[in-house]
Amino acid sequence: MELLVIGGGNMGFTYAKSILDSGEIASGSISILETHPPRIEELKEYSDFTIYDSIACTSSADIVFLATKPQQCKELFENIKHLVKPNQLFISVMAGVTIASIQEGLGTKKVARAMPNLPAQLGKGMTGFTGAKELTEKELKQVQKLLETTGKAMRVSSETSIDAVTGISGSGPAYVFYFMQGMIDAALQMGFNEAEAKEMVSQTFEGAVAQFKESNDSLLTWMNRVASKGGTTRAALDSFDENNLNKLIQEGAFAAQNRAIELGKK
Numbered sequence: 001m002e003l004l005v006i007g008g009g010n011m012g013f014t015y016a017k018s019i020l021d022s023g024e025i026a027s028g029s030i031s032i033l034e035t036h037p038p039r040i041e042e043l044k045e046y047s048d049f050t051i052y053d054s055i056a057c058t059s060s061a062d063i064v065f066l067a068t069k070p071q072q073c074k075e076l077f078e079n080i081k082h083l084v085k086p087n088q089l090f091i092s093v094m095a096g097v098t099i100a101s102i103q104e105g106l107g108t109k110k111v112a113r114a115m116p117n118l119p120a121q122l123g124k125g126m127t128g129f130t131g132a133k134e135l136t137e138k139e140l141k142q143v144q145k146l147l148e149t150t151g152k153a154m155r156v157s158s159e160t161s162i163d164a165v166t167g168i169s170g171s172g173p174a175y176v177f178y179f180m181q182g183m184i185d186a187a188l189q190m191g192f193n194e195a196e197a198k199e200m201v202s203q204t205f206e207g208a209v210a211q212f213k214e215s216n217d218s219l220l221t222w223m224n225r226v227a228s229k230g231g232t233t234r235a236a237l238d239s240f241d242e243n244n245l246n247k248l249i250q251e252g253a254f255a256a257q258n259r260a261i262e263l264g265k266k
C-alpha cells in the first residue's frame with residue numbers, strides 16, 4: 001500500500017508522520033509531494049519519507065492525501081488529472097473544497113473529505129469526514145483508520161455536516177483559546193504573573209474536561225456541583241447568563257459554519 005501526501009505543510013506532514021508512527025502503512029511506503037523549495041529541504045531531513053518535487057509520483061500511489069491550501073487546488077488538479085487512476089483513493093483535508101469539485105477536477109469518483117483540527121498535530125485531533133457515494137464500506141473504514149492516527153475521527157452522513165463540523169471542532173480550538181484568554185486576562189488583573197496565569201488556566205481546562213469525559217453526568221450537573229447557591233461560582237455563572245454568553249458562543253459557532261458554507265460555494 002503506497003501513500004502519497006500532496007502538500008507537506010502543517011497538516012500534510014502531520015498525517016504523514018502520524019500514519020507512519022501508527023504503523024498503518026509501512027515505513028518506506030509513505031511519500032510527500034511538496035513544491036516549496038525551503039520546505040522540501042526541511043522535509044528531506046526525515047529519512048522515513050520519500051520526498052518528491054514533481055507530480056509524476058502521483059500515479060504510483062494507492063491513497064493520496066490532498067493537503068495543499070484550498071486556493072492552490074485548482075492548479076494542482078489541472079496538473080495531476082492525467083496521472084489519476086480510477087482505483088486510487090483521494091482523501092482531502094482542504095477546507096471548503098467539495099467532493100464534487102474534487103471529483104470534477106481530478107476526473108475520478110473515489111474521494112473522501114475530512115475536516116481535522118489543530119490538535120491533530122499532537123494526536124489529540126477531532127476530525128469529521130464523509131465519502132463520495134462511490135466509496136465502498138471497506139474504503140470508508142480505511143479512511144477512518146488513517147484519520148484516527150491523529151486522534152478521533154467521526155463519520156458524518158452527508159457533506160453538509162462537514163460545514164457543521166467546521167463550526168464546532170474545526171474552528172473549536174480557537175473558541176477554547178478565546179475563553180482561556182479571558183480567564184488569563186482576569187488572572188493577570190488579579191495580580192498573577194503570566195506563567196502563573198497560564199498554569200492555572202491550562203490545568204483548570206484540562207482537569208474539567210477530564211472530569212467531564214470520565215462520567216456520564218451532564219455539563220449542567222457538573223456546573224451545579226461546583227456552584228453552590230449564593231457562592232462564588234454561582235456569581236460567575238450568573239454574570240455569564242446575564243450577558244447571554246451561552247447564546248453568543250452558539251452564534252460564533254454558527255458564524256463559522258455559515259462562513260464554511262459560503263467558502264464552499266466559491
Ligand SMILES: NC(=O)c1ccc[n+]([C@@H]2O[C@H](COP(=O)([O-])OP(=O)(O)OC[C@H]3O[C@@H](n4cnc5c(N)ncnc54)[C@H](OP(=O)(O)O)[C@@H]3O)[C@@H](O)[C@H]2O)c1
Nearest residue numbers: 007009010011033034035036067068069070093094095118
Ligand atoms: N492547519 C489546520 O489547522 C487545518 C485544519 C483543517 C483543515 N486544514 C486544511 O489543510 C490544508 C493544509 O493546511 P496547512 O495549514 O497544512 O497549509 P500549509 O502549511 O501552507 O501547507 C500546504 C503546503 O502545500 C504546498 N503546496 C502548494 N501547492 C502544492 C502542489 N501543487 N503540490 C505540492 N505541494 C504544494 C505549499 O507550498 P507553498 O507554501 O509554496 O504554497 C505548502 O508547503 C488546507 O487546505 C487547510 O484548509 C488545515
